[in-house]
Amino acid sequence: MINYLLFIVLPYAALTIFLIGSIYRYRSRGFSVSSISSQFLEGRRLFWGSQPFHWGLFFLFFGHLIAFLFPRAVLAWNGQPVRLLILEITAFVFGLSALLGLLLLVRRRLITKRVKIVTSKMDIVVFVILLVQIISGLMVAYYSRWGSSWFASFITPYLRSIFVFDPQMDAIASVTSVWLKVHVVSAFTLIGIIPFTRFMHFLVYPLDYTWRSYQQVIWNWNRRYIRTSRAHSEGHKSQNN
Amino acid sequence: MDVRSQVSMVFHLDKCIGCHTCSIACKNIWTDRKGAEYMWWNNVETKPGTGYPTKWEDQEIYKGGWEKNGDSVSLKGAGKFKGLKNIFHNPHLPVLDDYYEPWTYKYQDLFTAPEGDDQPTARPVSLVTGEHMDVQAGPNWDDDLGGSPDYARQDYNLNQLSQAEQEAMFQLERMTFFYLPRICNHCLNPACVASCPSGAIYKRGEDGVVLINQERCRAWRMCVTACPYKKSYYNWHTGKSEKCVLCYPRLESGQAPACFHSCVGRIRYLGVLLYDADKIQKIASVPEDQLVDAQMDIYLDPFDPEVIRKAQLNGIADSTIEAAQKSPVYKFVKVWKLALPLHPEFRTLPNLFYVPALLPTMATVSNGIYDSTSKSLWNDVSQNRLPMKYLASLFTAGNTSKIVEVMKRLMAVRLHRRGVTVGDLNRNEISSAMSEAQVDAETADAIFRLTSLATFDERFVIPPAHREESIEMLENTGDVKGNTGFGFKERPARGL
Numbered sequence: 001m002i003n004y005l006l007f008i009v010l011p012y013a014a015l016t017i018f019l020i021g022s023i024y025r026y027r028s029r030g031f032s033v034s035s036i037s038s039q040f041l042e043g044r045r046l047f048w049g050s051q052p053f054h055w056g057l058f059f060l061f062f063g064h065l066i067a068f069l070f071p072r073a074v075l076a077w078n079g080q081p082v083r084l085l086i087l088e089i090t091a092f093v094f095g096l097s098a099l100l101g102l103l104l105l106v107r108r109r110l111i112t113k114r115v116k117i118v119t120s121k122m123d124i125v126v127f128v129i130l131l132v133q134i135i136s137g138l139m140v141a142y143y144s145r146w147g148s149s150w151f152a153s154f155i156t157p158y159l160r161s162i163f164v165f166d167p168q169m170d171a172i173a174s175v176t177s178v179w180l181k182v183h184v185v186s187a188f189t190l191i192g193i194i195p196f197t198r199f200m201h202f203l204v205y206p207l208d209y210t211w212r213s214y215q216q217v218i219w220n221w222n223r224r225y226i227r228t229s230r231a232h233s234e235g236h237k238s239q240n241n
Numbered sequence: 242m243d244v245r246s247q248v249s250m251v252f253h254l255d256k257c258i259g260c261h262t263c264s265i266a267c268k269n270i271w272t273d274r275k276g277a278e279y280m281w282w283n284n285v286e287t288k289p290g291t292g293y294p295t296k297w298e299d300q301e302i303y304k305g306g307w308e309k310n311g312d313s314v315s316l317k318g319a320g321k322f323k324g325l326k327n328i329f330h331n332p333h334l335p336v337l338d339d340y341y342e343p344w345t346y347k348y349q350d351l352f353t354a355p356e357g358d359d360q361p362t363a364r365p366v367s368l369v370t371g372e373h374m375d376v377q378a379g380p381n382w383d384d385d386l387g388g389s390p391d392y393a394r395q396d397y398n399l400n401q402l403s404q405a406e407q408e409a410m411f412q413l414e415r416m417t418f419f420y421l422p423r424i425c426n427h428c429l430n431p432a433c434v435a436s437c438p439s440g441a442i443y444k445r446g447e448d449g450v451v452l453i454n455q456e457r458c459r460a461w462r463m464c465v466t467a468c469p470y471k472k473s474y475y476n477w478h479t480g481k482s483e484k485c486v487l488c489y490p491r492l493e494s495g496q497a498p499a500c501f502h503s504c505v506g507r508i509r510y511l512g513v514l515l516y517d518a519d520k521i522q523k524i525a526s527v528p529e530d531q532l533v534d535a536q537m538d539i540y541l542d543p544f545d546p547e548v549i550r551k552a553q554l555n556g557i558a559d560s561t562i563e564a565a566q567k568s569p570v571y572k573f574v575k576v577w578k579l580a581l582p583l584h585p586e587f588r589t590l591p592n593l594f595y596v597p598a599l600l601p602t603m604a605t606v607s608n609g610i611y612d613s614t615s616k617s618l619w620n621d622v623s624q625n626r627l628p629m630k631y632l633a634s635l636f637t638a639g640n641t642s643k644i645v646e647v648m649k650r651l652m653a654v655r656l657h658r659r660g661v662t663v664g665d666l667n668r669n670e671i672s673s674a675m676s677e678a679q680v681d682a683e684t685a686d687a688i689f690r691l692t693s694l695a696t697f698d699e700r701f702v703i704p705p706a707h708r709e710e711s712i713e714m715l716e717n718t719g720d721v722k723g724n725t726g727f728g729f730k731e732r733p734a735r736g737l
Contacts, residue, residue: 030456036480206438219446
């Protein structure tokens with residue numbers, strides 16, 4: 001029963017809240033969507049926390065994504081023990097970097113008066129869930145080694161079953177590692193609280209900056225184009241510059 | 242030729258009395274909010290001085306603006322690669338202490354203090370943390386300190402001067418200062434727009450005002466770095482960047498921006514310039530000594546029939562073209578060539594121009610002897626209190642001959658008017674100064690009139706996006722005919 005709640009009800013609840021909540025917040029409450037950076041109030045300590053934390057998470061996120069999307073490729077890579085070892089150690093180092101960065105960020109919030117002032121209750125929730133997530137991940141990596149290999153047989157089938165709306169929790173429920181279960185549960189919780197926290201900012205990572213033109217000119221009403229009275233939409237925006 | 246219209250500005254520095262009324266008008270309207278207390282969208286600096294934020298002109302510290310990169314320009318401290326690489330920590334971001342920590346006083350303590358031997362005091366408290374603080378700096382902390390070692394001697398523009406020239410500048414007889422009011426330049430090649438990863442910053446097509454969409458800003462903070470004038474500010478409370486909006490709600494209803502309207506010295510002029518948007522990249526990329534002349538080339542003659550035709554083709558309203566023809570900015574910048582952009586070497590093509598302060602001398606000190614026998618009423622402009630090299634560093638990217646030309650024209654106008662009103666100067670001296678500066682009597686009188694006697698409507702020629710027409714900036718009557726008409730927000734289609 002508890003497994004059913006944690007591994008089937010929670011994921012779907014979290015994903016639903018995530019989808020509806022973040023779309024609603026993005027579209028209707030755009031002003032509230034921000035990374036609410038505090039670098040302006042304190043820059044030096046932020047550097048030592050933010051950089052290892054964000055880059056650690058950045059690579060771990062894509063690591064997990066690749067492992068989920070291309071399990072065969074990962075298994076093939078792991079075919080040689082040396083390469084398996086390199087992958088595991090690299091991932092573990094990124095995990096440590098994220099943890100170290102996070103701890104430094106928490107410390108910064110506590111000891112810098114200016115930053116403490118701008119810390120909200122939701123920031124504390126964010127810190128707690130991230131700590132649980134990263135520590136449980138490191139524990140899994142340490143106690144249940146070679147996750148990049150067993151990932152394909154335990155996690156991938158479970159996650160796939162969730163995403164194809166045919167939930168099968170046998171694989172995950174049979175896992176003995178409590179840390180792994182904690183890791184999965186806290187991951188879905190994290191996804192579920194995205195719309196209510198500053199986590200929103202990684203959904204608006206400015207990828208489109210890489211292909212947009214540098215200058216932007218917006219016309220309220222571009223008199224250059226004659227529009228038909230039937231086209232009620234915004235009309236033709238200027239494309240120059 | 243892609244003709245566009247730009248609301249642009251001239252500040253006449255000879256007239257600025259440094260009263261900060263503009264700053265207060267702006268503060269009361271726009272930045273009197275939590276997180277914005279430290280922002281001065283309009284600020285007035287004393288030159289020589291370090292400015293606000295401290296040493297903002299030194300791009301080796303702040304990495305703002307563009308730098309020449311082959312035939313083109315690239316952002317110095319931001320851009321696609323640098324911006325995304327530094328998104329988790331922007332190494333060039335100024336922090337609160339580079340501006341100042343805003344504070345208020347505990348006035349209530351004056352009333353609630355227990356009876357005692359001492360006068361009760363209102364201690365300063367930080368507007369950020371709410372704690373008692375020792376005030377270290379303010380937004381105009383260098384005010385009037387034109388000779389001070391901490392401020393004036395640290396002025397970035399002194400780097401252009403040799404040690405001897407600097408010493409000469411700080412001699413008692415030459416020691417001086419002038420005020421430099423600054424707002425957003427609403428640049429033609431804005432670095433803030435280019436640096437914004439979220440695409441929240443944009444230039445309005447109709448009038449060229451640069452704005453930050455608060456709904457789309459995500460606090461990546463790159464605009465603060467990229468703006469070389471440090472006129473984009475980060476609101477630490479809302480997590481959004483903010484900047485001068487040129488009071489666009491006032492402009493759209495035909496009123497001058499608050500800082501312009503409230504200016505006591507009447508130093509400010511506002512009007513339309515027509516420019517050729519096709520040339521922006523080319524002109525932003527010319528060598529430094531040609532930057533001012535090149536920028537003057539981008540602005541078009543609003544009386545030229547070809548320009549008018551192209552402007553109309555581009556949808557610029559006839560009323561805007563008429564405003565461009567009456568524009569005081571066009572006269573100062575293009576016709577009389579008296580106004581110069583601030584730090585053109587940042588290559589953003591700023592649209593705020595300054596008529597530099599003349600500050601002539603009437604005496605010199607040589608070998609410890611005070612010599613007041615200048616050959617005329619005023620010494621030659623080369624003897625002015627502020628060295629031409631210093632002004633060139635501010636206004637012409639180091640091109641001294643350009644600044645001397647402007648000074649000679651200003652001096653010619655002064656001599657001419659002295660001749661008209663007092664008549665104590667040698668006629669030949671006046672006419673030779675005027676012919677050297679290529680200013681005739683008629684022009685000199687026109688310059689004098691617009692400088693000293695101009696009425697409100699002559700100083701602010703605001704193109705009509707007047708209230709009665711402002712609906713047309715959002716909605717064209719032609720568009721809604723046979724569709725929503727007026728009164729429906731969405732198309733009145735039959736329901737499903």
